Amino acid sequence: MSIFNALMGNSTKVDLAKLADEFGPLLIEGEQIKGAYRVVRDMFVFTNKRCILVDRQGVTGRKTEYLSIPYHDIARYAVETAGSFDMDAELKIWLRGDSQPIVKQFPKVANTLRFTA
Template identity: 35%
Template sequence: MGLIGGLLGNAGNISENEARKKLVGVILETETIDLAFKLVRDLIIFTDKRLIVIDKQGV
């Protein structure tokens, strides 16, 4: 996923390990990550128990 792809709305896959690092304190230890996508700053994560959407706004 490049900058242009991200700006146009193309989400790129991220690994389960990278997603777990970003969700420390949010995800349960028994929860398994099925799919994880990153769109510029935002994250969309599908687990076996729920859908987690992280919308990071500017600081």
């Protein structure tokens, strides 16, 4: 089970050819995009070397944060789905050496997180 598999249930797959312009400058030599998923305005991009979390901010979504997480730095992760009274779902990623996780929240409308084998 992986973060990649956990996200597949609540997201829209992104056409990799469309990402070449945006992510080309961010990739290092030998790095290839293997998959990308959009959740509302945010994206999770998986390469052969790392996960890139893309956070679109502001009303227009023009302000963007790219967070690069090498796979070997991920210690563990947790997925919490929204319940009847919860307004959002959460993905938590703990990096080696950090006591606090990176937390990504998703609106309840995107809450179909599930693990796949």
